[in-house]
Amino acid sequence: MSIAAKSRLPMRIIALPLTSSVRGTRHAEGPSPLVYYHFQMPPKTENVRNGWVDWATGKASGLWAQFGKAPENTWKFKVFTYGERLVDRVEFEELALKGVDPSMGPKISHPRNPSEEQKKGAIIPLVHPKFVDTALLSHLETLLSRRTPRHRKGFYTWMLLAPLTAPFMLIPVIPNLPFFFCVWRSWSHYRAYKASDYLHSLLQRGAIVPHSSTDLDDIYLTHAPSDKLRNEIKTGVGEKEEHESKKEEKKVLLRREAVPRILELFGLPVSAASDIYRAIEQASHRL
Numbered sequence: 001m002s003i004a005a006k007s008r009l010p011m012r013i014i015a016l017p018l019t020s021s022v023r024g025t026r027h028a029e030g031p032s033p034l035v036y037y038h039f040q041m042p043p044k045t046e047n048v049r050n051g052w053v054d055w056a057t058g059k060a061s062g063l064w065a066q067f068g069k070a071p072e073n074t075w076k077f078k079v080f081t082y083g084e085r086l087v088d089r090v091e092f093e094e095l096a097l098k099g100v101d102p103s104m105g106p107k108i109s110h111p112r113n114p115s116e117e118q119k120k121g122a123i124i125p126l127v128h129p130k131f132v133d134t135a136l137l138s139h140l141e142t143l144l145s146r147r148t149p150r151h152r153k154g155f156y157t158w159m160l161l162a163p164l165t166a167p168f169m170l171i172p173v174i175p176n177l178p179f180f181f182c183v184w185r186s187w188s189h190y191r192a193y194k195a196s197d198y199l200h201s202l203l204q205r206g207a208i209v210p211h212s213s214t215d216l217d218d219i220y221l222t223h224a225p226s227d228k229l230r231n232e233i234k235t236g237v238g239e240k241e242e243h244e245s246k247k248e249e250k251k252v253l254l255r256r257e258a259v260p261r262i263l264e265l266f267g268l269p270v271s272a273a274s275d276i277y278r279a280i281e282q283a284s285h286r287l
Contacts, residue, residue: 010041010042010104010105010106011039011040011041011042011104011105011106011124012040012124012125012126012127013037013038013039013040013124013125013126013127013140013208014037014038014040014127014128014262014266015035015036015037015126015127015128015129015132015136015140016035016036016037016038016216016254016262016276016279017033017034017035017128017129017132017220017253017254018033018034018035018036018252018253018254018279018280018283019032019033019034019251019252019253019283019287020033020229020251020253034283034286035136035139035140035143036092036096036254036275036276036279036280036283037093037096037140037143038096038266038268038272038275038276039096039097039099039100039195039199040266040268041099041100041101041104041105042104060184067079067080067083068080079177086181087278088278088281090188091282092275092278092279092282092283093143093147093192094147094151094188094189094192095275095278096275096279097147097151097191097192097195097196097199098188098191098192098195099195099275100191100195100198100199102194102195102198105124105198105202106124106202106207123207123208123209124202124207124208124209125209125210125211126140126208126209126210126211127211127212127213127216127266128210128211128212128213128216129212129213129216129217129220129233130212130213130214130216130217131217131220131233131234132212136210137203137208137210140199140203140208141200141203144196144199144200144203145200147192147193147196148193148196148197148200151189151190151192151193151196152189152193154185154186154189154192154193155186155189155190155193157186157189158182158183158185158186158189159182159186161182162179162182162183162186165178165179165182166179215265216262216265217233219258219261219262219265220233220253220254220258221233221234222258222261223254223255223257223258223261224253224255225251225252225253225255229251229253233253251287252280252283252284252287254276254280254283255280256277256280259273259276259277259280260273262276
């Protein structure tokens with residue numbers, strides 16, 4: 001039985017390599033290769049009381065869903081369509097991080113060594129395909145160290161821009177969409193900032209432990225874009241000859257056709273597919 005099937009822990013991280021490795025190089029948006037980290041949080045129980053932030057988020061999500069159900073010739077549907085396009089342009093790293101709720105994950109205690117954390121059961125599995133090398137922890141740490149200051153700056157920037165949209169309140173009928181967009185971007189950056197800071201603390205305490213999954217390997221092999229990439233997955237990505245050109249080495253590994261099987265393997269909700277699809281599209285554009 002796979003790690004995915006046996007895991008009973010309340011939180012886990014699923015690492016999905018998007019591109020093959022390029023040794024000695026880094027992408028402008030983060031370390032190479034590109035990896036989508038899906039943070040699977042436990043469902044909230046009835047005993048967990050929702051704060052005003054959760055209430056406001058739920059209200060906003062419900063209102064946005066109503067916009068999407070409006071007739072196609074109305075301004076609400078047009079706003080929804082354009083808004084979804086804007087979401088598609090938000091970096092997939094931010095979309096993944098803002099889905100982390102630190103209150104639902106293991107509590108961070110003051111300086112403890114990994115063995116003590118393990119005794120308490122505060123170990124979070126980092127599930128990844130077996131063909132990936134063992135540098136995922138350093139890859140994740142590098143990614144978080146880049147995202148933390150970026151999202152902190154983004155939070156304050158969009159929060160300061162929100163008051164400048166006040167003149168749009170004078171427009172009748174249509175709500176102040178620029179203001180709500182600024183608030184949403186500020187909130188998104190804040191969530192991503194708090195999540196990256198929280199995950200970095202978990203890494204420092206040794207609470208995140210890699211676990212390979214042969215089931216993920218099978219999915220990547222089944223849906224490999226080419227026979228060459230299929231052979232590279234079998235032998236291990238990143239083990240190619242040094243003299244190969246970067247353009248030839250770095251390719252998209254994950255295909256859209258593999259997403260339904262990934263959802264089934266880990267028991268992910270259908271809504272998780274949209275974020276994975278966005279990550280695949282963005283990886284293609286970045287290459």
